[in-house]
Amino acid sequence: MMMKPIYITGLGNISPQKTWDNSHFLEEVEFGETNYLRCKDPNYKEYIAGDMVRRMSRIIKMGIAAGKICLTDSDCTMPDAIITGTGLGCIEDTEKFLTNMIRNNEEFLTPTSFIQSTHNTVSSQIALLLKCHNYNFTYVHRGFSFESALLDSIIRLGSGESKTVLLGSTDEMTPNTLAILQRLGQYKRKAVRTQHLLKDQSRGAIAGEGAAFFLVSSTPGSKNYARIDALDTFYKPDPESIPLRITEFLKRSGKTIDDVSMVLMGINGDPANDKVYDDVTNRLFSEKPLGWFKHLCGEYQTASSFGLWLASMILINNRVPETVLLKGIKTSELNSILIYNHYRNLNHSLMLVSSV
Amino acid sequence: MPQRVYITGIGMISSIGNDTGAALTSLIEEKSGIGEITLLDTVLKDKYPLAEVKLSNEELLEIIGNSGKTNFTRTALLGMVAAREALNASGIEIPGKYKTGLISATTVGGMDRSENFYKEFLADPSKGHLIDIVNHDCADSTERIADFLGITGFMTTISTACSSSANSIMLGAQLIKAGFLDRVVAGGTDSVTKFTLNGFNTLMILDKNGCRPFDENRAGLTLGEGAAYVVLESEELVKAGNKKVLAELKGYGNANDAYHQTASSPEGTGAYLAMNSALQLSGLNPGDIDYINVHGTGTQNNDLSEGVALQKIFGEKPPPFSSTKSYTGHTLGAAGALEAVISVLSINHGMLFPNLRFETPMKELGITPFTKVIMRADVQNILSNSFGFGGNNSTLIFSKMNG
Numbered sequence: 149m150m151m152k153p154i155y156i157t158g159l160g161n162i163s164p165q166k167t168w169d170n171s172h173f174l175e176e177v178e179f180g181e182t183n184y185l186r187c188k189d190p191n192y193k194e195y196i197a198g199d200m201v202r203r204m205s206r207i208i209k210m211g212i213a214a215g216k217i218c219l220t221d222s223d224c225t226m227p228d229a230i231i232t233g234t235g236l237g238c239i240e241d242t243e244k245f246l247t248n249m250i251r252n253n254e255e256f257l258t259p260t261s262f263i264q265s266t267h268n269t270v271s272s273q274i275a276l277l278l279k280c281h282n283y284n285f286t287y288v289h290r291g292f293s294f295e296s297a298l299l300d301s302i303i304r305l306g307s308g309e310s311k312t313v314l315l316g317s318t319d320e321m322t323p324n325t326l327a328i329l330q331r332l333g334q335y336k337r338k339a340v341r342t343q344h345l346l347k348d349q350s351r352g353a354i355a356g357e358g359a360a361f362f363l364v365s366s367t368p369g370s371k372n373y374a375r376i377d378a379l380d381t382f383y384k385p386d387p388e389s390i391p392l393r394i395t396e397f398l399k400r401s402g403k404t405i406d407d408v409s410m411v412l413m414g415i416n417g418d419p420a421n422d423k424v425y426d427d428v429t430n431r432l433f434s435e436k437p438l439g440w441f442k443h444l445c446g447e448y449q450t451a452s453s454f455g456l457w458l459a460s461m462i463l464i465n466n467r468v469p470e471t472v473l474l475k476g477i478k479t480s481e482l483n484s485i486l487i488y489n490h491y492r493n494l495n496h497s498l499m500l501v502s503s504v
Numbered sequence: 505m506p507q508r509v510y511i512t513g514i515g516m517i518s519s520i521g522n523d524t525g526a527a528l529t530s531l532i533e534e535k536s537g538i539g540e541i542t543l544l545d546t547v548l549k550d551k552y553p554l555a556e557v558k559l560s561n562e563e564l565l566e567i568i569g570n571s572g573k574t575n576f577t578r579t580a581l582l583g584m585v586a587a588r589e590a591l592n593a594s595g596i597e598i599p600g601k602y603k604t605g606l607i608s609a610t611t612v613g614g615m616d617r618s619e620n621f622y623k624e625f626l627a628d629p630s631k632g633h634l635i636d637i638v639n640h641d642c643a644d645s646t647e648r649i650a651d652f653l654g655i656t657g658f659m660t661t662i663s664t665a666c667s668s669s670a671n672s673i674m675l676g677a678q679l680i681k682a683g684f685l686d687r688v689v690a691g692g693t694d695s696v697t698k699f700t701l702n703g704f705n706t707l708m709i710l711d712k713n714g715c716r717p718f719d720e721n722r723a724g725l726t727l728g729e730g731a732a733y734v735v736l737e738s739e740e741l742v743k744a745g746n747k748k749v750l751a752e753l754k755g756y757g758n759a760n761d762a763y764h765q766t767a768s769s770p771e772g773t774g775a776y777l778a779m780n781s782a783l784q785l786s787g788l789n790p791g792d793i794d795y796i797n798v799h800g801t802g803t804q805n806n807d808l809s810e811g812v813a814l815q816k817i818f819g820e821k822p823p824p825f826s827s828t829k830s831y832t833g834h835t836l837g838a839a840g841a842l843e844a845v846i847s848v849l850s851i852n853h854g855m856l857f858p859n860l861r862f863e864t865p866m867k868e869l870g871i872t873p874f875t876k877v878i879m880r881a882d883v884q885n886i887l888s889n890s891f892g893f894g895g896n897n898s899t900l901i902f903s904k905m906n907g
Binding site: 230235236237245246247249250251253254255257258259262263264265266267268269271272273275276278279280281282283284285286287288289290292293296299300303304306307324327328331332381383384494 | 619634650678703894
């Protein structure tokens with residue numbers, strides 16, 4: 149599908165790095181020895197009333213704060229739509245209700261955690277705070293969660309039904325979920341030094357979480373971080389077909405590999421997962437500067453949204469932070485960035501973003 | 505002009521039947537699926553009724569032709585049964601040369617098995633069968649259905665509480681109109697779980713006697729389970745294939761009540777806005793609507809709020825309306841799609857299905873649902889409402905194909 153390009157006119161990002169202040173761009177990066185990168189908390193009381201803050205689980209606070217930062221950043225008071233993606237939704241509230249239900253044998257339960265366990269809680273809470281009666285959708289499809297929300301935004305902006313969309317992603321990690329996903333081999337059991345993540349060959353990815361929001365608009369705003377030119381998703385691909393899918397994707401947007409200034413990949417420290425990226429790099433991008441980001445935010449279902457935030461910040465600042473560049477040399481001019489991410493080799497996605 | 509979007513196949517499984525044929529029989533015979541709990545293992549067993557699909561997971565596996573040991577969740581199994589029926593009814597072949605997508609909705613995902621896992625896991629974090637937790641997330645059922653049907657293209661999952669599968673159908677239409685897809689299998693699936701039953705119990709909105717939508721003495725909803733899907737195809741494809749069309753999806757709208765996380769506003773703001781935007785898109789006037797399949801959960805709050813919104817749109821004399829949740833229970837993430845399938849059945853069979861167990865009109869409203877099957881009805885346009893937590897309100901409008 150040929151899409152009408154859309155513009156990113158605001159950002160709000162709560163992540164394991166200090167990313168909530170858009171006037172700074174990864175000048176300080178925190179590394180540590182861990183297997184789970186936890187979000188840095190801003191002062192949530194700046195964004196949410198004190199009595200409400202106490203009742204909210206972390207993911208709701210992260211989502212509301214990121215959403216509000218984004219709206220303020222773009223000077224938008226009422227978006228025409230709120231569209232979010234989340235892999236596991238409000239997992240802390242879900243676990244809380246489930247645990248109480250089992251421990252108390254279905255008795256003496258209170259509704260708060262059940263109410264807040266609903267997957268669309270964050271997008272609804274933002275609507276409630278803004279008194280926003282507009283279109284409100286939440287996607288919950290693993291590594292397609294954020295991409296589906298982005299696709300919906302592209303379609304609505306393209307058809308003219310919306311002029312502005314508050315697009316976002318939220319995922320949180322909890323001790324129980326981490327323990328379960330470690331047993332399933334998806335996340336590392338032992339702590340690793342995160343800046344040397346790729347030297348560690350143990351099974352599983354480094355776990356992470358985050359809430360990233362974007363104000364996307366059909367026309368350029370007063371400030372434009374980047375333009376999104378194209379999006380594609382593909383499911384359980386035959387490994388041999390991936391390079392062709394990528395070149396076809398670029399071709400549909402009237403581009404070739406030469407037009408791409410840099411590639412950002414979702415390398416996550418799990419050798420089996422990262423092999424997919426290695427193959428693509430060797431076959432298509434051996435000459436390209438290659439960047440990565442999951443040593444900063446960890447792996448989670450909507451981590452590609454951190455990738456889109458990073459690409460947007462690189463383009464508007466015309467600067468690639470040292471720690472992001474994995475291979476190749478910095479080009480002086482950054483016009484166009486390709487983001488390639490896959491979630492457990494099930495859900496693959498491509499996003500092409502350009503400077504405005 | 506954007507493409508028109510047509511429905512060429514429907515499929516459903518619920519407490520009133522394992523396919524659309526069986527459901528139609530129950531609807532005509534005014535046979536509700538609400539009854540005593542027979543399958544769900546819960547301490548609330550004798551306290552509340554449920555609208556269960558009266559088949560064990562093993563029996564569901566047999567229906568999909570799988571006799572081996574699998575780790576499918578009940579949510580996925582129900583989805584596979586209904587999605588396959590819809591696909592077969594539409595006669596489309598996969599793979600084919602057209603861009604085919606799958607959009608599925610669910611609210612509980614694989615919770616039916618997670619509950620078992622957590623029991624052991626909480627006692628000892630190294631315990632609990634991983635096979636019971638690996639399918640917890642909402643996308644699992646969607647990918648199982650896609651793999652089962654052979655759909656490899658676009659797929660996604662929506663979870664906006666009780667309006668989820670109405671939103672699947674709405675997204676499907678938008679993607680076809682934008683030219684992103686040619687055809688879409690869209691709907692939703694949810695199984696009953698202890699998690700949801702206990703959740704609604706804490707909210708004190710479960711009716712011990714089975715839900716009585718729009719009745720003065722209504723005491724809450726009754727949970728149900730099921731799955732339903734429609735096949736949406738573009739005008740171009742329908743014309744090229746000279747295909748039989750079951751209905752046109754003429755209008756849709758989503759709006760947010762922005763009033764409270766669980767309660768609906770007394771003015772029915774979100775409901776009004778959703779109905780209004782669907783009507784606008786369809787180009788129809790309220791007077792063109794022949795039947796309203798209301799959300800009608802049977803809770804004090806919903807029915808009053810929805811009733812007020814209905815009166816705002818349709819005045820004191822609305823077209824016949826009913827809540828078919830009095831048959832199927834409230835199937836949460838499957839509800840919008842189930843009611844879409846029932847609406848398509850009404851259009852094709854010229855019958856309207858009543859609001860069971862209604863006795864006493866609500867004091868605050870001047871309108872009442874109908875209580876007996878209406879046969880030989882000339883049904884041109886149906887409006888269907890689905891409202892959810894978080895103030896997520898959706899309306900779909902289905903129209904008969906003429907000529």
